[in-house]
């Protein structure tokens with residue numbers, strides 16, 4: 001069956017801060033332009049998970065009157081703490097000794113998901129057509145190899161790919177320019193990077209997995225505006241990571257943990273490290289007596305400038321975390337994602353009005369403050385490959401004394417899927433059992449994400465080699481998918497003494513960790529049927 | 540033939556519902572909302588009947604706050620022709636909904652009213668029946684199959700004993716079960732067309748209906764936590780435990 005076609009000036013894939021900013025800026029610059037934005041979640045914001053301490057720089061430029069327009073950006077950071085955790089003890093690091101980029105007194109504690117919902121309202125009000133529940137599943141190319149647009153996912157296929165009664169073929173969306181804004185490890189972005197060799201000459205990309213829980217805590221423990229970060233326990237010196245705790249409005253705290261996916265021990269379970277972290281006295285005393293009301297996880301992109309691919313190609317742009325504009329020492333990517341989207345809009349308008357080449361994007365980008373920021377930040381993450389202590393010392397020198405201006409650039413050496421050591425060479429890790437008060441198991445956690453995928457549909461986690469998990473990965477790495485997936489999608493089950501690799505794809509929360517960390521790159525995440533996945537509220 | 544379909548905006552069925560701290564209700568802020576699932580079946584059935592040439596117009600109506608428009612738009616995107624939003628604030632109980640619907644029925648003069656069998660937020664399972672009573676129309680509830688005949692409908696109902704087939708005169712009220720059909724997906728072009736379909740807004744106060752709640756909600760509580768399960772070694776042990784400990788067989 002041939003698919004219906006719709007023509008637009010610009011098609012944007014992904015309704016996160018970057019894609020929405022492109023859409024809005026396009027309409028501000030050229031009101032008559034036709035813009036369509038596709039989002040795979042059932043509504044804008046439902047797949048957004050972020051800290052979030054928000055720097056308003058890009059928002060100030062996009063909507064100088066955002067306060068009057070009632071943007072959900074309200075809680076100003078009022079106090080800041082940095083703790084260095086030992087197993088029992090903790091040392092508080094004076095904030096004046098933190099690199100300037102890590103200071104937050106001008107920033108706000110927000111829900112990025114709610115900010116996206118607000119941005120979407122603004123965008124629709126000026127004529128952007130937004131379609132939630134429609135994943136872009138396929139890139140379309142012109143005969144000359146340039147990007148022509150995207151196709152949306154077919155709906156109503158059964159698990160064998162056969163058409164059900166409700167079958168609805170996908171649509172083709174053709175555009176003068178297609179903007180890919182899928183966020184970290186976009187599945188179409190990944191294809192573009194490969195096809196157009198956008199990462200040629202760059203360091204391998206680096207990722208982390210970020211967890212977040214929202215807790216409603218006791219009034220006496222709550223301090224609206226307080227921002228706290230920790231490093232150290234329970235991670236060892238070799239594993240890159242740390243926590244955040246942001247006291248938001250309504251007695252809520254946003255509690256989270258980020259672990260570099262370049263970890264080496266296949267027995268490490270990021271989820272359990274996060275759970276264990278909460279039992280530290282410094283953390284427990286704040287959340288005790290409270291209630292966990294949300295849970296989720298999402299990969300984040302950490303490679304910085306060294307790993308940032310070329311962001312333009314014939315007919316398309318790659319922006320935000322889909323490319324990798326996150327500022328790692330700041331752990332902030334929302335403002336840079338927004339700005340990269342606004343630059344995309346400016347470039348596209350020049351392209352359409354004056355027939356300028358899309359390579360103009362690079363020029364505009366390098367002139368912007370995003371580039372300046374990422375340049376200054378470039379050496380922090382790679383220095384932590386020497387371990388936490390040396391990383392901190394180097395970062396102190398690099399960021400405080402030299403403000404990121406040291407005359408050399410450290411490289412990332414390995415892709416995250418290459419860093420695991422064989423299981424028989426690494427220590428097993430015993431994690432404490434959840435108490436269901438402070439710590440929880442994956443089953444009760446996945447429940448809080450509201451995730452769901454229509455039952456009878458093709459599995460959206462594709463194995464290149466179906467036998468590999470049992471025949472190789474289990475033997476060599478004790479199949480780490482059982483541990484790195486934050487919701488337990490992957491299980492190794494034994495039936496009549498035969499081992500079986502099971503994929504509970506309906507629980508997937510679209511974090512993309514498996515696609516990144518699988519040591520043989522055997523798992524590929526593709527878009528499931530529209531509207532599937534988590535139903536995050538104010539994440 | 541004209542069909543009026545009532546659709547309600549409720550908390551999405553995948554969401555973990557949370558009770559407010561003070562027990563005054565459930566948390567609806569920062570929660571994904573969508574169409575009450577059996578209402579999707581109601582719309583789907585109406586569209587199917589129209590496609591078969593037996594109906595000429597479908598009007599989707601919702602009663603609720605401004606945002607409930609989304610629910611009507613969704614109905615328009617899968618095939619309803621027009622929409623109506625009756626704007627209200629706060630809780631509207633089944634009786635008030637039924638009274639509002641009656642006013643709309645008097646104005647729109649539909650031949651059939653399709654609704655969901657119950658809404659998954661309050662699970663009242665009353666609105667359709669009340670509307671039938673105050674309109675003095677026949678009703679067929681829990682419909683899992685509908686066959687449109689000359690001046691009647693043949694409806695198969697899901698009842699405790701199994702399936703019951705009845706015939707009702709037109710005009711009538713039909714409440715739909717989840718098994719009635721598989722709702723279709725809205726396509727992109729149809730969502731766009733839906734944005735241009737007429738959606739009339741009426742203020743509930745204009746209809747002269749008193750929507751004040753008649754029921755006082757005393758308290759909302761979470762159900763008790765489920766106890767952890769146990770593993771049994773074999774069937775004998777299971778039977779023994781079911782008999783002696785659970786005392787269910």
Ligand SMILES: Cc1cc2nc3c(=O)[nH]c(=O)nc-3n(C[C@H](O)[C@H](O)[C@H](O)COP(=O)(O)OP(=O)(O)OC[C@H]3O[C@@H](n4cnc5c(N)ncnc54)[C@H](O)[C@@H]3O)c2cc1C
Pocket residue numbers: 013014015016017018019038039040041045047048049050051052053054055112134135136137181182183184186187188209210211212256257258298299300319320321322326331332333334335337527
């Ligand atoms: C735990 C954690 C904490 C963080 N803390 C902070 C912080 O404190 N401050 C800060 O500034 N930043 C923070 N970040 C980073 C920030 O969230 C990201 O940099 C930002 O969200 C990137 O925006 P984006 O628009 O590029 O992508 P995203 O926000 O990821 O949005 C991408 C959107 O595209 C959709 N999509 C993806 N693929 C498709 C497809 N094929 N078809 C249709 N739709 C698709 C997704 O569903 C999503 O809605 C944090 C991130 C994490 C994970």
Ligand SMILES: Cc1cc2nc3c(=O)[nH]c(=O)nc-3n(C[C@H](O)[C@H](O)[C@H](O)COP(=O)(O)OP(=O)(O)OC[C@H]3O[C@@H](n4cnc5c(N)ncnc54)[C@H](O)[C@@H]3O)c2cc1C
Pocket residue numbers: 552576657659
């Ligand atoms: C929005 C909505 C509204 C609904 N309203 C109604 C309604 O009003 N009335 C009505 O009758 N139905 C209603 N249903 C349908 C009803 O909830 C489900 O059809 C029903 O719960 C299915 O039960 P099940 O046991 O077959 O399966 P499940 O719901 O999948 O299972 C229920 C439990 O059984 C256990 N279980 C499942 N499989 C196994 C297994 N293989 N081995 C051991 N244990 C297992 C699990 O512990 C699980 O929690 C509604 C459904 C939805 C989505």
Ligand code: SF4
Pocket residue numbers: 461484485486487488489507508509510511512513514515525
């Ligand atoms: S299956 Fe992959 S993408 Fe889905 S939740 Fe697990 S690790 Fe994340």
